[in-house]
Amino acid sequence: MFFKKLLVLGLVTCSFTMYAQDYFPANAGVKSKNENYTVFTNATIHSTPTETIKKGTLVVQNGRVVSVGKSSKYPANAVVVDLGGKHIYPSFVDIYTNFGIAKPKRAGGSGRASQYDNSREGGYWNDHILSEQNGYDDFEYDKKKATEYINAGFGVVATLQHDGIARGTGALIALNNDGNTANRVMEERLAQYFSFDKSVTSRQAYPSSKMGATALLRQVQHDLDWYEKGNVDTKDMSLEALTRNKTLPQFFEGDGLYDDLRIDKLGDQFGIDYVIVAGGDEYKRIGEVQAMNRKMILPLKFPDAYDMEEPYAAEYVALSDMKHWNQAPTNPKALQDAGVTFALTTFKHKSPKDFKKHLMKAITYGLSKERALEALTTIPAQMVGKSGEIGVLKNRAWANFMITSGEVFEKDTKLFEHWIQGNKNVVKDMTTVNIDGNYAINLNGVTYNLEVKNSTEKAKATLKKGGEEVKSEFAYKQDWATVIFKEAEGKFIRLVARADANGLNGKAILADGTEKNFTSRKTALEASEAKDDKKGGDKPLDVMPLTYPNMAFGYETRPKQQDILIKNSTVWTNEAEGILENADVLIKDGKISAVGKNLSARGAMVVDGTGKHVTSGIIDEHSHIAAFAINESGHNSTAEVRMSDVVNPDDSDIYRNLAGGVTAIQLLHGSANPIGGQSAVMKLKWGAPIDEMVIKDKKFIKFALGENVKQANWNSYSRFPQTRMGVEQVFVDYFTRGKEYEAKKKSGQPYRVDEEMETIVDILNMERLISCHSYVQSEINMTMKVAEQFGFNVNTFTHILEGYKVADKMAEHGVGGSTFSDWWAYKYEVNDAIPYNAAIMHRAGVTVAINSDDGEMSRRLNQEAAKIYKYGGIEEEDAWKMVTLNPAKLLHMDDRAGSLKPGKDGDVVIWSDHPLSIKARAEKTIIEGKVFFDIEKDKELRATVQKEKAQLTAMMLAEKNKGLKTQPARKKEKQRMHCDTEQTIY
Missing domain, CATH: 2.40.128.120 (Quinohemoprotein amine dehydrogenase alpha subunit, domain 2)
Structure with a gap:
């Protein structure tokens, strides 16, 4: 191996003018221009991830590739480097970084006042829409950081300002430490970027939740359409930028699997081809990710093992977190096998130098080397519209390449030199003799x-x-x-x-x-000596099986629909037949097929119901389980937000509710504002996709009255309303605006689509029904009068602990009551609550349900119904209907649930005892003919949880013994969400 250097004495002669092309304009003044050719011979050249040239020659001039092949022509006075069989690879490309862009400063100010209006002149009404932002304007080349990228194999990066929901554009930068701005900056406006995170530069309150951010992005698209049609007199720099950037690639940063699905729905609604910056847990529901048919940018930051040496601390680590540590390295392979196109990124790593370790781990776990190389070269180049220019070694491509000792993804391969735009960076001296x-x-x-x-x-x-x-x-x-x-x-x-x-x-x-x-x-060296203190070796750990959901008590296969015949049980029909002794229930094709005696069905699973009670599934009219967020508190009306945008199908309370006989819930928005968000009525199908859980034709919305909406308990003095009479004014104002909006919509004139007003119009037309958080009789009366003033009815007053005072008026209005059995005195406005409330409303002719508003109470709703029997002296069946048929009526789903009537959904619970007894346990909970909870299966799952935790604990202890980095074992506190729970996004 040797270098052959030829001194260039003059300009290239005319016989080689075919190579002498200018790629950069000459600057003013005297300048010596170097147009020498550099030729690399006797190399294994990987010109693309699928094309390799052995004993090849690469010719470079003026920062570009002139030719690459088995043999190439070059001038006699070229600088020739004989690589002696070393490898040449195209430089890696990372299209999602913040290289050279400082983090923005957080907005100052604090205290009880919140900002509700925007703070910018000429921009969009929401400060977190920063589409006019251009990352290049804040860019300053960082040579030290660039060297870290260069040494990790990256020659080109895209950089952007990671701030805001609409983040503006980013730039494409060549990491040319010897260059200048003119040739380093390959694109000043490369792509347009989005996220669900607010800008830290503004204290504007809205949105305060992920569902608010999602709704805001929908409204932005409507406003953009309105603006582009010329319907706005003044210029909006944010919307102008969105229009200008429409033709650029669109990148959207998520924070995990369920953000991926949320982004996909937004893209589908507005026809936007978002490239999703993934979260790293897509393997959990890879079929749903595959069905999105979207390109992705994939971080490779795998979690460290937990330190499990202290057994008491180790006990607190959730099985889901332990499994993610074990399974996360399989994520790239899962995406690869599903045919998902993805690029790789150093995003989430503190330094690019950490990247290779995680990449090698992904390869160990099944990511192919060819796919890895594609994900670092040709695919990111294609995503930013630079195919043929970067990520390959082809004629006229930029001369960005690495010289390595061997194949780039071998553990012991060394990176010697990294050339970027024809400029050499020495990483390791490749002439150093190995004297091991x-x-x-x-x-x-x-x-x-x-x-x-x-x-x-x-x-x-x-x-x-x-x-x-x-x-x-x-x-x-x-x-x-x-x-x-x-x-x-x-x-x-x-x-x-x-x-x-x-x-x-x-x-x-x-x-x-x-x-x-x-x-x-x-x-x-002896073989044992030659090992370089390998930590952990190259073998992958045993990977735990995926379950649905992928956590404790998840199923290895999703429940399958089957015909089920339950024999010889006490059947609570909730119909005119009442309670039947020694009767049978047949579920066929997911529906109640028959209820009676001596039933038979060929091929059905037969369950002996002797001594057991069979009922329809419990329905919780007021629930806050299975959600990533509950309140969007940024405005006094957030009718545009949707709970279906933040459903968490992996919430363990779903399984616990099934164990309590609950089959359906209304997932309600919280009570932070008078007009809250749209509900999600759901079947609790543990492990199923969100779309299979949410019942799409049930349209409800949460309204609220009282202390929460006037902010009595969190000392905020900046948002209207501050009084109960202000709440009434909010309702009147919004319904008036809704009438005006509908009139304009019907007039045939152009109108700006307003997601909030669309929802208000649905309410006015009773196409979306109100479930109203309420306590005090005066406000209950007020709300009914406002509704009557605008020609519609309130559907349900929920909580309504003073309902007994106005039960006659409720019956006259036609509104239902969904209440607690015996909650009181937990705040001032419930001081008048009594345990006879439900019975009094029931006797007045009000449809009454007993709800939970609590993840713990919801799995004991059968006992809450028993309290009504105890306190109110009403019939057992009527008490039972308060957690089954009556909530079904309030949710307008009594045509398909709430009783055991042929033709209704097969949502059935088999109880070990009288369902109103504290001894009763749900032995099987069935939804549409699928068994989602089985008490015997539960025993097996408990043993499985212990076994898997023990296996994973042993793996983690072994990792620590090898000297690998660990993270502290810590308890993940489960947040119990209620009406007043708030989350803030940044």
Whole structure:
């Protein structure tokens, strides 16, 4: 291996003018222009991820590739580098970084006042829409950080300001440390970026939740359409930028699987081809990710093992977190096998130097090397419209390439040089001779054994005499090795030797000052010695099986619909037949097929119901389980937000509710504002996709009255309303505006689509029904009067602990009551609550349900119904209907649920005892003919949870014993959400 250097004495002659093309304009003034050719010969050239040229030649001039092939023409005066079989790869491309862009400063100010209006002139009404932002304007080249990227194999990065919901554009930067701005900046306006996170530069309150951010992005698209049609007199720089950037690639950063699905729905609604910045847990529901048919940018930051040495702390680590540690490295392979197109990124790593370790782990877990190379070269180039320019070594592509000792994804491969736009960066001297091995050195009849390791990195050496280690100092630089060691007290020997691939040859300067020549031949290290202290080895750990959902009590296969015949049980029909003794229930094709005696069905699963009670599933009219957020508190009306945007299908409370016989819920928005968000009526199908859980034709919305909406309990004095009479004014104002909006919509005139007003119109037309959080009789009366004033009815008053005071008026209005059995005195406005409330409303002719508003109470609703029987003295069946048929009526789903009537959904619970008894346990909970909870299966799952935790704990302890980094074992506190729960996004 050698370098052959030819001195260039003049300009290239006319016979080579075909190579002499200018790619950059000359600057004013006197300038010497270097148009030399650099030629790399005898190389294994990976021109693309699928094309390899052995003993190839790469010709580079003016920062570009001139030719690449088996043989290429080049001028006689070119600089020729013989690579002696080394490999050349295109530089990696990372299209999602913040390289050279400082984090913005957080907005100042604090206290009880919130900002509700925007703070910018000429921009969109919401400060978090920063589409006019251009990352290049804040860009400053960081040579030190660029070197980190270069040493990790990256030659080009896209950079943007990671701030805001609409984040504006980013720039494409070549990491040319020897260049200048003119040639480093490949694109000033590369792509347009989005996220669900607010800008830190503004304190504007809306949105305060992910569902608010989603609704805001929908409204932005409507406003953009209205603006582009010329319906706005004044210029809006944010909407102008969105229009200008429409033709650019569109990137949307998520924070995990359910953000991916949320982004996909937004893109589908408005026909936007978002490239999704993934979260790393897509493997959990890879079929749903595959069905999105979207390109992705994939971070490779895998979690560290938990420190499980302290058993009490280890017990707190959730199985879901332990499984994610174990399974996360399989995510790239899962996406690969599903045919998802993805690029890889260093995003989420503190430094690019950490990237290779995680990439090698992904390869160990099944990501193919070819796919990895594509994900770092051609695919990111294609995503930003730069195919053929970067990520490949083809004629006229930028001369961005790495010279490596071997295949780039082999563990011991070294990166020697990294050329970017034709400029060389030396990472490691590729002329350094590898002298790893054992050397026997004879001096004055004494044999010393020198063992050298890791010589091309940070060389280490051990010197022994007669098998005993001798304290010594060793250095190796520019092919010269030096060893200094003590021969006797105050007497030192110095060895200086020139290294070659076969041995060390040099001089020994003895303690008496005399010099002696020595030679030594290299012998290979023992195999055990040659191992470089490998932490963890190259073998993947055993990967735990995926479950649905992928956590404790998840199922290895999703429940399948089956025909089920329950024999000889006490059947609570909730119909005119009442309670039937020794009766049968047949579920066929997911529906109640028959209820009666002596039923039979060929092929059905037969369940012996002797001594058991069979009922329809419990329905919770007021629930806050299974959600990532509950309140959007940024405005006094958030009718545009949707709980269906933030459904969490992995909430363990779903399983617990099933164990309590609950089959359906209304997932309600919270009570932070008078007009809240749209509900999601759901079947609790544990492990199913969100779309299979949400019942799409049930349209409800949460309204609220009282202390929460006037902010009595969190000392905020900045948002209207501050009083109960202000709440009434909010309703009147919005319904008036809704009437005006509908009139304009019907007039045939152009109108701006307003998602909030669309919902208000639905309410006015009773196409979306109100479930209203309420306590005090005066406000209950007020709300009914406002509704009657605008020609519609309130559907349900929920909580309504003073309903007994106005039960007659409720019955006259036609509104239902969904209440607690015996909650009171937890705040001032419930001081008048009594345990007879439900019974009094029931006797007045009000449809009454008992709800939970609580993830714990919801799995004991059968006992809450029993309290009404106890306190109110009403019939058992009527008490039972308050958690089954009556909530079904309030949710307008009694045509399909709430009773055991042929033709209704097969939502059935088998109880061990009388369902109103504290002894009763749900033994099977069935939804549409699928068994989603089985008490015997539950016992198996409990054992499985313990077994899997033990297996994963052993794996993590082994990882720590290998010296790998761990994270502290910590308890993940489950947040119990209620009406007043708030989350804030940043």
